[in-house]
Amino acid sequence: MNNLFANLPSVLPDELTDRLIDGTSVRIERIVSQGQSSPQDFWYDQEETEWVIVLRGAARLQFEADNISMEMRAGDFVEIPAHQKHRVQWTDPDEVTIWLAVFYCEQV
Numbered sequence: 001m002n003n004l005f006a007n008l009p010s011v012l013p014d015e016l017t018d019r020l021i022d023g024t025s026v027r028i029e030r031i032v033s034q035g036q037s038s039p040q041d042f043w044y045d046q047e048e049t050e051w052v053i054v055l056r057g058a059a060r061l062q063f064e065a066d067n068i069s070m071e072m073r074a075g076d077f078v079e080i081p082a083h084q085k086h087r088v089q090w091t092d093p094d095e096v097t098i099w100l101a102v103f104y105c106e107q108v
Helices: none
Strands: 016-022 026-033 049-056 058-063 068-073 077-080 086-091 097-104
Touching: 058 097
Parallel strands: none
Antiparallel strands: 016 026, 026 097, 049 077, 049 097, 058 068, 058 086
């Protein structure tokens, strides 16, 4: 058995991404952040839909359309449709933020 809160690094100079499931139609990742954010002019533009939840810590997502920012704390989740441009605007520098992200393709 594995634990999403286990094996956290004591020093986190870069965001850490662990692929937990990598199937043909779904990918599940644990992402660990502490003070990291997307580069200023960088936007994720993903082929898949992403459902993401903050399990621990805090973060802020920014969406290019309408320039909306979304504060996220433990338990908060959001579905980000494919090609909806977004970025990580901020993660808590004082506490580890643990995300669980599920990537999948919409059925046509």
